[in-house]
Structures are given as structure tokens and as C-alpha cells.
Amino acid sequence: MSLKLYGYWRSSASYRVRIALNLKGLEYEYIAIDLKKDGGQQHSAQYDAVNPAHLVPTFVDDDEDIILNQSLSIIEYLDERYREPYPLLPAHSVEKARIRALAQDIACDIQPLANLRVLTALQQQYELSAEHSNQWASHWITKGLSGIERRLQTQAGRYCFGFDVTLADVCLVPQVYAAKRFNVDMTPFPLISRIYHQCQTLQAFQKAQPEEQADCP
Secondary structure (H helix, E strand, O other): OOEEEEEOOOOHHHHHHHHHHHHOOOOOEEEEOOOOHHHOHHHOHHHHOOOOOOOOOEEEEOOOOEEEEOHHHHHHHHHHHOOOOOOOOOOOHHHHHHHHHHHHHHHHHHHHHHOHHHHHHHHHOOOOOHHHHHHHHHHHHHHHHHHHHHHHOOOEOOOOOEOOOOHHHHHHHHHHHHHHHOOOOOOOOHHHHHHHHHHOOOHHHHHHOHHHOOOOO
8 A cells, every 4th residue: 555654543643634534535554653652652763764753643655755744744745636525725825825824723833732742741851740731731722722713703614714624624623632632621612613523524534533543542
């Protein structure tokens, strides 16, 4: 199989790419990288040869002889190579920029503050309890979603941007999953919640859910 995805079942970034691959109807080999087992398989010599950053996901397209990290880069590559059946970015430059901006709000500003290596560092290097590190995650996710909710008020339809699934929805759903994991109160975010539930009616999103992955404990 020419397409491979190295990922972790609960990684938000891996989750995004799984959604995109499913929306495009692409078959791929999933290679699980356990971020906790044996001190983290992402630090192994074998994975270092694939991704020196020691992060997931990593995407491989053997047909094009390309290895990509960074979920947004992977998704945009997939969208340009396989436009149908769900183009995730429009041709119009203004709308494309707006969608990218919201996706980056999530992928660059919200999610990194609550990912595993940050929470691990807070506990191991700064001696925060698991409870307090989870409160850290909840705080920053709540703050970030507050901004997203306000942005959506001027542009949302069935999905984040009108009535078509875009890159923004692909990023939003894993972030809401993470919010629920950290017990974020979603009551102040009715638009986000509605879009999340609408996306979850689509098979591509259902198949990408963390609990549906082979490496889910």
C-alpha cells in the first residue's frame, strides 16, 4: 500500500489526518506509534529515521517518494492531490485564507498547549499534579474555544464555513474531543457543539474516532 500514516489513537493531530484520509476515500496503512509505551515509541531509532522531530503524525506516499510531518501540511497535500469527493479548501483566496486561519487557531494555538509532551513536562519537570496539569489543559482549551465560538457566529452554517466540510471542521472535531477529555464545559459553545455533532453524522468522521483505532487500549 503506497500511503502510510504513523499515528497514535488519541493524538489530535493524527485524528485530523485520519478524518481527511477518510473524507477522500483513501486506503492507507496505519502504523501505530505508542507515545507512552517504552518511554515513547516516537523516540525509537526506527521512528527517528522517519521523523526526527519525534512527533506524530507522519505521512508517507511511496508513489511520490515523499514523507511529510505536520498535520496541516499533510491534509493540504491530500487536498491538492485528491480533490474529490470533499475539497477541504476552496479555490477563492479570501475564503481559503479564512478557513486556514481558523484551522491554525486550533492546530497552532490551542492544541499544542495541552498535548502530551507539555502535560508530561508540567508534571515531571515542574512538579504539577495530574489534576493541576489537566486544569492547565482545560483552561487553555476553554480560552481558545471562546475565540472560535465568536468567529463562527459570522460564518457558520451546517459546518464551520457554510454548508460544506472544510479543513476547519477537520481540525475542530478532534479539538472538541480533547475538550471533552479534559472535562471542559461545552455549554458556552453551542455553535461549536452543533457543528461537532453534525460532523459526527458522517462516516468519515466516525471511522476516524480514537476509539475506533486498532491501537486504542
